[in-house]
Amino acid sequence: xxxxxxxxxxxxxxxxxxxxxxxxxxxxxxxxxxxxxxxxxxxxxxxxxxxxxxxxxxxxxxxxxxxxxxxxxxxxxxxxxxxxxxxxxxxxxxxxxxxxxxxxxxxxxxxxxxxxxxxxxxxxxxxxxxxxxxxxxxxxxxxxxxxxxxxxxxxxxxxxxxxxxxxxxxxxxxxxxxxxxxxxxxxxxxxxxxxxxxxxxxxxxxxxxxxxxxxxxxxxxxxxxxxxxxxxxxxxxxxxxxxxxxxxxxxxxxxxxxxxxxxxxxxxxxxxxxxxxxxxxxxxxxxxxxxxxxxxxxxxxxxxxxxxxxxxxxxxxxxxx
Amino acid sequence: xxxxxxxxxxxxxxxxxxxxxxxxxxxxxxxxxxxxxxxxxxxxxxxxxxxxxxxxxxxxxxxxxxxxxxxxxxxxxxxxxxxxxxxxxxxxxxxxxxxxxxxxxxxxxxxxxxxxxxxxxxxxxxxxxxxxxxxxxxxxxxxxxxxxxxxxxxxxxxxxxxxxxxxxxxxxxxxxxxxxxxxxxxxxxxxxxxxxxxxxxxxxxxxxxxxxxxxxxxxxxxxxxxxxxxxxxxxxxxxxxxxxxxxxxxxxxxxxxxxxxxxxxxxxxxxxxxxxxxxxxxxxxx
Numbered sequence: 001x002x003x004x005x006x007x008x009x010x011x012x013x014x015x016x017x018x019x020x021x022x023x024x025x026x027x028x029x030x031x032x033x034x035x036x037x038x039x040x041x042x043x044x045x046x047x048x049x050x051x052x053x054x055x056x057x058x059x060x061x062x063x064x065x066x067x068x069x070x071x072x073x074x075x076x077x078x079x080x081x082x083x084x085x086x087x088x089x090x091x092x093x094x095x096x097x098x099x100x101x102x103x104x105x106x107x108x109x110x111x112x113x114x115x116x117x118x119x120x121x122x123x124x125x126x127x128x129x130x131x132x133x134x135x136x137x138x139x140x141x142x143x144x145x146x147x148x149x150x151x152x153x154x155x156x157x158x159x160x161x162x163x164x165x166x167x168x169x170x171x172x173x174x175x176x177x178x179x180x181x182x183x184x185x186x187x188x189x190x191x192x193x194x195x196x197x198x199x200x201x202x203x204x205x206x207x208x209x210x211x212x213x214x215x216x217x218x219x220x221x222x223x224x225x226x227x228x229x230x231x232x233x234x235x236x237x238x239x240x241x242x243x244x245x246x247x248x249x250x251x252x253x254x255x256x257x258x259x260x261x262x263x264x265x266x267x268x269x270x271x272x273x274x275x276x277x278x279x280x281x282x283x284x285x286x287x288x289x290x291x292x293x294x295x296x297x298x299x300x301x302x303x304x305x306x307x308x309x310x311x312x313x314x315x316x317x318x319x320x321x
Numbered sequence: 322x323x324x325x326x327x328x329x330x331x332x333x334x335x336x337x338x339x340x341x342x343x344x345x346x347x348x349x350x351x352x353x354x355x356x357x358x359x360x361x362x363x364x365x366x367x368x369x370x371x372x373x374x375x376x377x378x379x380x381x382x383x384x385x386x387x388x389x390x391x392x393x394x395x396x397x398x399x400x401x402x403x404x405x406x407x408x409x410x411x412x413x414x415x416x417x418x419x420x421x422x423x424x425x426x427x428x429x430x431x432x433x434x435x436x437x438x439x440x441x442x443x444x445x446x447x448x449x450x451x452x453x454x455x456x457x458x459x460x461x462x463x464x465x466x467x468x469x470x471x472x473x474x475x476x477x478x479x480x481x482x483x484x485x486x487x488x489x490x491x492x493x494x495x496x497x498x499x500x501x502x503x504x505x506x507x508x509x510x511x512x513x514x515x516x517x518x519x520x521x522x523x524x525x526x527x528x529x530x531x532x533x534x535x536x537x538x539x540x541x542x543x544x545x546x547x548x549x550x551x552x553x554x555x556x557x558x559x560x561x562x563x564x565x566x567x568x569x570x571x572x573x574x575x576x577x578x579x580x581x582x583x584x585x586x587x588x589x590x591x592x593x594x595x596x597x598x599x600x601x602x603x604x605x606x607x
Contacts (some may be wrong), residue, residue, distance in 0.1 A: 053412060053421075088354055099591065103598065106411055109545065110356055111594055117543045121583025128580065235539065239419055246416070276431065282423030289416045290406060 014160055022304050024152035028224075031156045033264045034163040035220045040244040040256030041170050042213030045240065048251030049174060049316050050206050051186035052101075056116025057214050062233030064089040064215035065222040066123060078142035084211075085219060092119075093211030097204050116238055121231040122204050135229030138222055142151070160222055161306065171253055173209060182206050214241075236278070243281065249289050249295025262296065282321065288320040326455060328572055334461040334557060335532065336469030336568030341523035341562045342541055344475055345516020351492040351555015352505075352512050355411050358418040359399065361518055361542030367392045367521020368533040369433050372440065381443035381525075389522035390470040396517020400510050406535070408506070430535050440528030462524055471519065478555055488512065491556040524560040547590045553600025562601065 013020075039061055046052045070082035100111040115187025123130045130136065141149040149155045159177040184192045185199045195200050206309050222228050228236050231237070240263060266284075271277050292299020345362045367388045373383035393536050399421065407413045440445075479485035488557040490498040491505045499505050524533070531537065552559020567586065574582035593600060 053416075099595070101596065106355065106415065107598070109412070109415060110550065114543070114546060114550075114590060115593075117586055118587045121580075121587070125583050126580050169468065213513050236423070239423065242416075276427050278423045279431075281422040281428035282425075283418030285423065286403070286417050289420065290403065293413060 003244070009073065011125070016286065017160075018153045018156060023056070026108070027152045027156050029264065029268055031152070031159045031218070031224060032268075034119065034156075034159045035224060035260045036215050036244060036260040036264055037257040038166045038247070039162055039217035039241055040215055040260045042210045042215075042217065042255040043241050044245045044250055045173070045182075045206055045210040045213075046171065047245050048255075049179065049182050049186060050203055051201065052104060052207075053242070055109055055113040055235065055242065056100075056112035056114075056119070057210075057237070057241055058233050058237035059116040059119035060089065060093055060211045060214045061237070061241070062123060062230075063092045063119060064218035065228040065232055066130060068219055068222050069086035069228045070129070070139045072138055073080050074137055080220060082142065086215065088263055089211065089215035089218075090208065093208055093215070097207035101200060101203050101207065115237070116233065116235065120230060120233040130230070133230065135227055138226040138228070141223045155224070159224075161219060162216065166216065167253075167257075170213070174253065178202065178205065196275070217265065227319050236281075239285070240281065243285055243288075245253065246293070249298055252295070255295050255300075257295070322555050323455065326442065328459055329569075329574060330461060330571040332569040333565065334464050334568070335571060336565040337360070337550060338523050338527045338530075339564035339567055341471060341519050341526070341563050343471035343545045343552075343564055344472070344557060345512070345519045346545040347549045347552065347554055347556060347560040348488070348492075348512050349516050349580075350549055350559045352488065352495070353404075353411075353414070353509055353551050355414045356546060357420070357513075357516070358415060358542060359422045359425065360424045360545050361538035361540070363392055363396060363517045363520035364393070364524040364527075365429060365533065365538040366425055366524070367517075368440075368523065368524030369438075371528060372433065372438050373523030375440065381441075385522055385525035388525050388534070389518040392521025393514040393518035397510050399433050399512035399517075402472060404513075405506070414487050422542070425537055426535065433533075435535055436529075437532045437534035438598035439532040440525070442529040460529060472557065472561060479557060480594065484511075491576055496563045532543075544586075547586065550600055551593055553602040555604040556600070559600055 016028060016032055017021065021030060039057075043054065043057050046054050047059075064085050066162070067085035068081050071084050072078065073207070076084065092177035094113075096115055100108055101117060103111065112130050124132060126132075139149055143149065147154055149158050153231030181192065184197065185202050189199050192202075218232075221232070244263045245256045246259070248257065249264055263281075267277055268279055274280070286297070288296065292303065294302070329497075343358065345363075346357060349355070349357045349360075370391050371384045371388035374387050375381065379387065398483055399418075402420070403417055404414050407417065442460045446463050448459050449456045450459045450462060451457075469576070477485075479488060482546070487503045487509055490501075490503055491508050495505050520578055548563035550561060550563075551566060552561070553562035566589065568588050571582070574585040578585060
């Protein structure tokens with residue numbers, strides 16, 4: 001009941017955002033948060049629910065980004081370009097998944113890192129195709145049903161709708177039998193295999209779904225910036241997305257959204273005051289992994305509770321854990 | 322003809338540098354089962370520290386050795402103070418090394434600025450050596466000689482000393498090594514000191530050829546990753562062979578297929594991952 005009410009309030013706040021948010025600059029930041037939240041939702045399917053940590057997801061995000069920019073620049077219509085980009089994305093994701101799902105754990109991480117670097121290398125060096133360091137410009141944002149997305153408010157609503165679809169689809173996926181078996185392959189892969197589940201296929205489907213939303217986020221990102229450069233596919237971008245997932249709390253539905261908000265706000269706020277965003281990113285990464293591996297929200301709750309107990313003189317109950 | 326020969330020499334030189342980078346990376350991976358994602362940063366930070374020592378008026382080799390010592394202390398400190406707290410949680414350890422690599426990269430940018438710094442070739446090696454009517458740059462030959470010396474020293478240490486036997490035992494089966502009384506966690510610190518030290522030394526040595534610039538770490542880390550996947554973790558021979566292969570692929574790829582040189586570099590790694598996941602000389606799949 002309380003959760004339903006909270007969800008309704010959050011939804012109303014998001015829907016009315018252009019009314020209570022002062023100015024296009026902040027609304028654009030909210031759009032950015034939603035775009036990265038979609039990305040983090042997709043990555044979290046693998047990191048949180050499949051237990052497979054990918055360091056190459058910026059590659060998928062970037063492939064969709066490049067594909068749509070390239071198709072539009074080549075003269076395709078916006079709808080054709082978007083559908084074509086999704087087709088390219090799904091093909092890339094399938095190849096990515098087949099290669100990386102040969103192993104799990106550290107091996108998976110290394111293969112995804114390597115494939116991510118290959119995709120980055122293609123974007124950076126294959127100048128005939130990608131324009132190299134100069135990137136590709138996107139002439140205009142699409143006009144779905146004749147509505148122009150050129151301004152902040154319509155673009156925000158467009159992003160919000162896609163975000164809500166992503167959130168709903170991920171929620172349905174996780175609650176479905178397939179989602180339950182995915183969690184099973186995370187916790188007990190051998191037992192799942194012995195029970196007759198096709199562990200590889202379950203992981204493969206999760207990977208495709210994860211890649212799909214990462215790529216959709218990439219599409220929106222391309223529309224948002226109307227520009228794509230190799231930096232989008234860099235290891236730093238993959239690490240940033242991973243930070244969103246684990247800072248908010250991996251394996252929870254809303255954690256990655258909180259994480260995306262945290263990272264985007266910090267990036268924008270911090271870069272107004274200090275130049276050293278990457279240092280801060282690394283430091284937060286290290287601090288979260290060391291001190292609150294379960295994520296910022298549950299982690300600070302736990303630390304706060306322990307501090308409260310200590311202040312009241314109760315011996316720490318969780319010390320043995 | 323001469324041009325190809327020179328390209329070959331350059332490839333072997335790069336291979337030598339890459340061996341110094343990847344030997345430590347491979348030993349850390351073999352022993353601790355984690356890819357140390359700060360290894361490229363060790364290379365870059367070592368080079369920058371070397372730049373500062375050179376600025377103090379020290380000679381090239383003194384600066385290189387001091388940079389190696391500084392990196393050994395930093396590497397050991399990272400293992401002791403951060404990774405030790407996450408013993409057994411390999412994924413968390415990898416993420417910490419990733420976070421550290423961002424911090425080190427930004428710190429270097431803050432201290433040494435964004436402009437590439439080229440180190441002067443050490444006095445006495447700036448000339449060329451004629452061998453059989455072909456002229457080789459002396460400094461590149463020196464790098465190859467030093468890499469070979471360090472490779473032999475590492476091999477002797479691993480194969481002929483008690484410490485080396487303990488490290489090999491740890492690579493093969495860390496829990497069993499613990500049972501027979503080897504303090505494997507002490508080996509972890511030691512191998513981190515050693516790996517970081519050699520990587521820092523290689524950074525300074527590479528300075529006159531590669532120069533030092535922001536992003537050098539991100540250029541070197543994937544190369545180390547490829548080499549170790551090719552050669553197998555914890556294997557010196559594998560690191561050596563992988564380094565030479567990557568040295569050749571890198572240089573010849575750049576000349577023959579500049580647009581897709583990067584893909585050519587990663588292809589053999591993908592093939593190895595698909596058909597021989599433990600690497601050419603490795604004992605465990607990653």
